[in-house]
Amino acid sequence: MNPMDELRAARPAHLGDRPVDERTRAAELAHAMSVPRRTRRRRAAVRPVWGLAGLAAAVAAVAAVAVVVAGNAAPQPGKQAPQAGQSASATPRKVTLSARAVLLAAAEKADRQPDRTGEWWYSSSVSRHVYPAREGGYLVVDRQRNEEWTPRATGGEQWSREQRLGAEPAGEAxxxxxxxxxxxxxxxxxxxxxxxAPLSLPTASGKATTSHSPLVDGDKVFWLGRNVTMKDLRGLPDEPEKLKKWLLDSYDGHSTESSSVKMDSDDWLFTVSVGLIVDMPVTPQVRGAAFRMLAGLDSVKVIENVTDAEGRTGTAAALRQSDERTGVRESRLIFDEATGRALGTESVVVEPRGPQAALEPGTVSSSEAVLEAGWTDVGPKR
Structure with a gap:
C-alpha cells in the first residue's frame, strides 16, 4: 500500500461603499474593535484570504498516526468482520491522527471537489456577535444573515442582501x-x-435589504493583501510553497485589519488562509493547497467534534492569537473532514482583556456559519 493509500485508510469519516444603517455600523465597528475578524467581502476594499506539503509530507503525516488500543468490544454493525485467526471479541483499533495528518487529509478531500463555474460566485452565511446587556448582567447574541453575489465577468456589479435575524440571550442563564x-x-x-452611540438590538427579525455597486476598478473582486481580479483568483498557484510565497509577498508585519497591530507571519497566513478556504472562488486544488499550508504551521492544532453555531458537527483547525487590546483568543476554522468543505469560523475568548473583559473564558465571541458557497447561473433578484 502506498503512503497516500495509507493516509486514506487512516483518515476518520467525518467577500463600494454604500449606505449603512446606524445599527449595522455600530455593530460592525464594535466587532472590529473587539476581535481581528476574518475580513468579509466589501465592495470598496475587497478582502483578505490566503493559503505545505506533497507526497513527502503525506508520508510524514502517516508516520505520525498513533494507534490507540481501546477496551474489548464486539464488532459493531457496519464494522469489518474478524479476520481469520481473530476472535469475535478482538479489540478494534482507534486511530488518532496528528493535526498535520488531519489537515492533509482535508486537503485531499478538497482536491476532489468538482470545479464547475457559473455566472456568479454566491455565498450565504449567518454571522453572530456577542454583547453584554447594559443592564441585567446577561449576554446577548446578535444574528444576521448575509448573501453575496460576485460576477465572474468584468465590468459588472457586486450584490449583497442582509437580514437581521434578531437578538437573543446567549444561553439559558x-x-x-x-x-x-x-x-x-x-x-x-x-x-x-x-x-x-448606544446600541439597541431588537429581538424580532427585520426585513431583508439588497444593495449593489460596481466592481472596484471594473474588475477587482477580493482583497488578498492587494486587490485581485477573478482571473487572479482562478490562477493562484496550487502548490503549497508557491501559494505561500505568493501570499507572503503582501505581508508587512501587521494584521489584516490594522497596520498598527503587529502580527507574525504564521498568524497572518492562518488568518488569510481561513478566508480562502471558507468561501473564495478558487479552484479545489488551491483550496487544498491552503489546507496543506496550514498543515505546515506548527502552531496550528486540530480539535475534533466541534459543534458550530448552526448545530453541525465538524473538526476545527485552531490557532491561539493575542494582542494588547483584546487579550488572548482562539481563532477556529471549522470544516467537514469527509468533504474538506468549510462550515464556518469562530473566535473563542481565552484570556479576556479590553473590549472583551466582560466575557468569560470559553465564550464564542463571534462566529460565521457558512450555509452555501459556490458557483451559480442564478443571479440576485433585481
Missing amino acids: DRLAWERAGSPGEIDVVVPMKKV
Missing part, C-alpha cells in the same frame, strides 16, 4: 436574566467603543 428584566423586545447592549 442569560435567558432567565433577560426574563427577570421583563423580556424586553429591544435590548440595550454595551458597545466596546467610546465614540459609538
Whole structure:
C-alpha cells in the first residue's frame, strides 16, 4: 500500500461603499474593535484570504498516526468482520491522527471537489456577535444573515442582501436574566467603543435589504493583501510553497485589519488562509493547497467534534492569537473532514482583556456559519 493509500485508510469519516444603517455600523465597528475578524467581502476594499506539503509530507503525516488500543468490544454493525485467526471479541483499533495528518487529509478531500463555474460566485452565511446587556448582567447574541453575489465577468456589479435575524440571550442563564428584566423586545447592549452611540438590538427579525455597486476598478473582486481580479483568483498557484510565497509577498508585519497591530507571519497566513478556504472562488486544488499550508504551521492544532453555531458537527483547525487590546483568543476554522468543505469560523475568548473583559473564558465571541458557497447561473433578484 502506498503512503497516500495509507493516509486514506487512516483518515476518520467525518467577500463600494454604500449606505449603512446606524445599527449595522455600530455593530460592525464594535466587532472590529473587539476581535481581528476574518475580513468579509466589501465592495470598496475587497478582502483578505490566503493559503505545505506533497507526497513527502503525506508520508510524514502517516508516520505520525498513533494507534490507540481501546477496551474489548464486539464488532459493531457496519464494522469489518474478524479476520481469520481473530476472535469475535478482538479489540478494534482507534486511530488518532496528528493535526498535520488531519489537515492533509482535508486537503485531499478538497482536491476532489468538482470545479464547475457559473455566472456568479454566491455565498450565504449567518454571522453572530456577542454583547453584554447594559443592564441585567446577561449576554446577548446578535444574528444576521448575509448573501453575496460576485460576477465572474468584468465590468459588472457586486450584490449583497442582509437580514437581521434578531437578538437573543446567549444561553439559558442569560435567558432567565433577560426574563427577570421583563423580556424586553429591544435590548440595550454595551458597545466596546467610546465614540459609538448606544446600541439597541431588537429581538424580532427585520426585513431583508439588497444593495449593489460596481466592481472596484471594473474588475477587482477580493482583497488578498492587494486587490485581485477573478482571473487572479482562478490562477493562484496550487502548490503549497508557491501559494505561500505568493501570499507572503503582501505581508508587512501587521494584521489584516490594522497596520498598527503587529502580527507574525504564521498568524497572518492562518488568518488569510481561513478566508480562502471558507468561501473564495478558487479552484479545489488551491483550496487544498491552503489546507496543506496550514498543515505546515506548527502552531496550528486540530480539535475534533466541534459543534458550530448552526448545530453541525465538524473538526476545527485552531490557532491561539493575542494582542494588547483584546487579550488572548482562539481563532477556529471549522470544516467537514469527509468533504474538506468549510462550515464556518469562530473566535473563542481565552484570556479576556479590553473590549472583551466582560466575557468569560470559553465564550464564542463571534462566529460565521457558512450555509452555501459556490458557483451559480442564478443571479440576485433585481
